[in-house]
Amino acid sequence: MLDAPVAVQDRPGARPLPEPARGEVRFEGVTFGYDPARPVLRNVTLTIPAGQRVALLGESGAGKSTLLGLLTRTHDPQQGRVSLDGADLRDLTLNSLHTHTAVMAQDTFLFHDTVAANVRYARPDATDAEVHAALQAAHALGFVQALPDGLNTVVGERGVRLSGGQRQRLSIARTLLARPTVLLLDEPTSAVDAQSEAQVVAALGALMQGRTALIVTHRLSLARTADRVVVVREGSIVEDGPPDVLRRHGGAYAALERAMGEAVGEELPVA
């Protein structure tokens, strides 16, 4: 790992994002391919105003996760630019970019340590009161207090085993403490059973409050919480708008909603 070449580095003269950050995200004419000869994203243009919740939908392999990876600079575009509050990400220090963006994926890594230490991971100086408040907002306080040693219970690899939904709620508490400007959620409910999905969706609602959020999901319950839906197909945006409007439009989103509803046996809204 240490010897692996680092693909993305700070440019000479890179600066931190000016504070206070707002969280406006822009993709301008972005083309990217893991193999440059075969683009996965083609000329993608998308402006996300600060504080908007956007669900990225589309079939497997459409390029949704790749779009999120451009925002953390896991990779840089071959053409076009990605910006945060008007600053090209390549002109920002990686440290500042990673302070302002938080990624939550399917499953959460918990260290072999206490609940409190796991939640404090992103902000070790957080007070007990802040940890408590974050757990409460993440709908996790109840189950944590029921653990043998409450917040001092050791979890993780050899500690108390937690369910997928409980782990996700601890991860949400951790991310709440980190106070990111932009949230990138990649299938955050897919490792969660149907029973605890509602609690995780509610906790995600608290986390997304007042923040820009890009959510990749195949779950209807989460897609419906978005202000806006962007449908990606073969690396291009094919539909973009509020879910209610797109449902009535009867195009790609309406078809995906039907498919997702059938997959979870959920009743469909009347268009």
Ligand SMILES: Nc1ncnc2c1ncn2[C@@H]1O[C@H](COP(=O)(O)OP(=O)(O)OP(=O)(O)O)[C@@H](O)[C@H]1O
């Ligand atoms: N690290 C990688 N190296 C090479 N190709 C990749 C890599 N990651 C993804 N791809 C390819 O890029 C394309 C888009 O993948 P991406 O993960 O962005 O799709 P997605 O829409 O998020 O799909 P899913 O819903 O299955 O997560 C796919 O053809 C995939 O095989």
